[in-house]
Amino acid sequence: MGESNQLKNQHLLWRAGFGPMAEDFLQVITATSSSYIAALFKASSKIPDSIDVADNSIKGLVMGIEEVGMQQKQQLSSEKRKKIREQSRDDIKSLNLAWLHQMINSPQQLREKVALFWHGHFASRNLNILYQQQLLDIIRKHALGNFGELLTEVSKSAAMINFLNNNQNKKNHPNENFAREVMELFTLGRGNYSENDIKEAARAFTGWGATVGGQFVFRKQQHDAGYKTVLGKSGNLQGEDVLQILLEQKQTAVFIVRKVYKFFVNEQVDDEKVSRLAERFFQSNYDIAALFKDIFNSDWFYDSKNIGSKIKSPVELIVGIQRAIPMQLENPEAQLLLQRLLGQLLFYPPNVAGWPGGKNWIDSSSLMLRMRIPNLIYSNDDFNIKPKDDDDQMMGMQEKKNIAKNKQGLKLIAAKIDWELYLKKYDGVPREKLLQTIAGKILQTKAGVQEETMNRFLDASSRESFIKTATIQLMSTPEYQLC
């Protein structure tokens, strides 16, 4: 069964980005699929500017320490350390919001979406703003580049070196954490290496460290230069050699493609398609952009079973709403609270395995909150839900302010919606076709809206109110949780 051009184009925009913008509403109907795909890649071809939100006080301090040497770090008063931690925590919030802003507004939709995938793949919990923004920078720059380069840069990043304890990985005292995770979670997946491979690889990574400021250093005196064997390859292996050995395993391509398929195509994996894509990914020497071209240009990507079948992640949901309805948030920090409540706070993955995704996003409370968000935005409904404490973030302190109960009181999100721009997109649509037309833009599911039921809950006093309430109520359905 052929799907309509509009549905296919919207499918592409949801999977290769964060959904259609109000501005796209007319174009998605007319454009051909192939021209749309080409435009998407073109828009994401430029290397983006780094996001830099770190406060100068932190940068200045780090530079000072680097110059004077490590001793200085020990001498920082506990008061000063506390201030740095708080500043860093605040800066990570800014980093979160700045990246969300890119997801909502950047024409580089594909790049930001793939970066979000890598953000979960190379998950790192780290309270240091400099390390976090450096890792994000690596991920965004290489999002569509070469997987080998991406893997190498991530492995050498201060965020990963600290998170996975490679700073403590020394000759005669190996710490196997990084060696284990790089195989289990970043490249091969469980069951494709032995415990001995991990032991040997850990030796190869000894001496890999990072400075306070986040620079990679190779500490030669801590490196075990001896003979090692990893996955059947032997020699006086170094860390880089091990990464190369991992990339030479076709299983790495299969593992990555399988995860990409689950994230971008369907939670239900089609093994035959994965193996074909993986073969080409491997032959291309891990060209990520080529992999995505393969996927989005395939007819099967637009099969009806792949459309509207994926549960949006909280970030996809929050960003998608703001793309569909143009708005300004007076309290953008509310987006952080929503991320926490819905279980996906950027830069705080649950563990090194990242967010599990799929049905894991959904439980009774998260689903009901998801379906309340559109009304929270529309009518500034009251809001009285508290996130769980995050002791890693709070470090024993009370949260500075409870953002659910700040001075805006119950108007948590305080959105100013640009309805004029949105309403214009429906000019010329006859009244009796309005609901179907809006549903066609808002929902990716094909079951059709329950017109009669919907109409009982819509404000039909004017055309404008009808469009507004229809949009909001359609976004408050289980169907809208899917893309």
Add this chain to the structure above:
Amino acid sequence: MFIKRRNFLQIGSLATTTLLLPKFLKAFEQPSWVSPGNKVLVVLQLSGGNDGLNTVIPIRNDIYYKLRPKLGITKDKALSLTDETGLNPALSAFKGLYDEGNLSILNNVGYPNPDRSHFRSMDIWQSASNSNEYLNTGWLGRYLDAQCKGCDKPTQALEIDDILSMALKGEQAKAIAMKDPKRLFNTANEKFFKDIIAGHKDEAGEQPVDYLYKTMAETLSSADYIFQQSKLKPSKIIYPSTELGKSFQTISSLIQSNINTKVYYVSLGSFDTHVAQEFQQKRLFTDMNNAIEAFVKDLKEANRFNDVLLTTFSEFGRRVAQNASGGTDHGTANNMFFIGGGLKQKGVLNAMPDLSNLNEGDIKHSVDFKDVYATILKNWLGADDKKILNKSSTYLSFV
């Protein structure tokens, strides 16, 4: 067996009139309760890493007082349990429970290769994983999976919170989280949600959209059901007017109602006492002590105390030595409390921490927390712990 059969009969007799209702809505028409004699588990999570050494105090241990010159709780202040063990002075009700044989204490509970990150260690405790293993389901969630194959109500486990903890998420079944039955999802849009559920055509039942509708229908039905049940037996006991007090009041009224809930989960925090520990721990303990005192009194009067097992845990204990800010930093092994009228082994269950044999300043664990879970699952909830925990365990004998 008895309960299941009874359920079947109740639903069976109604089936003819309700053929058009989806199965998961039908289940709410008749109650199937956890009747007296059936066992209920209440888990109290102490978030942030409670300092176990100032909870159950080694009152005759010189090393303890040497490493905690300021923070150590002296023998005369502690509530004496045994010659060498005292309780934090804020836990007077716990002392009473100990004296009457309704409290036991298990020391040195932990796991190999402990993690000192709150989030990660809590993950390990909630999922019952090894420290190098990542699971997406919790131990009580998998209990629901195992018990609830074809289960007719999703209210088998309840968390008194706005957000559902991972501990209660299974592969198939998930608990319901709610802070207050009265305002559970009582939004302006509730009618809309109910109407679109009624209009949804569940085709194959396998599509993600059907899963979402099913979750939504179960949530709204459960909300109504829990609210109705919570009103049945209003408690006559006065609870502290704290959040925890209210949570325990809700739990007690539900235990006394006809609801089928087997597991309740509630959290208190933050116990992350890096600074000014004495004040912070005292404040939280006072809250915990008073809430549990009222809860126990309530259950005793209702004659249900023998059917309830209350247990506490924290993601880790704290370091043995105090730090320079009047607090303690993240540690490892810790103690757990068990409270109830049906304890088989009472008092202090095992040796106090060996402070002369530490691992880089931290207490070594002698009991794996997964063995505690296995004991509760098998001996208290009558479940298949091997299947749920995916391992064989050494059972303890407190229940």
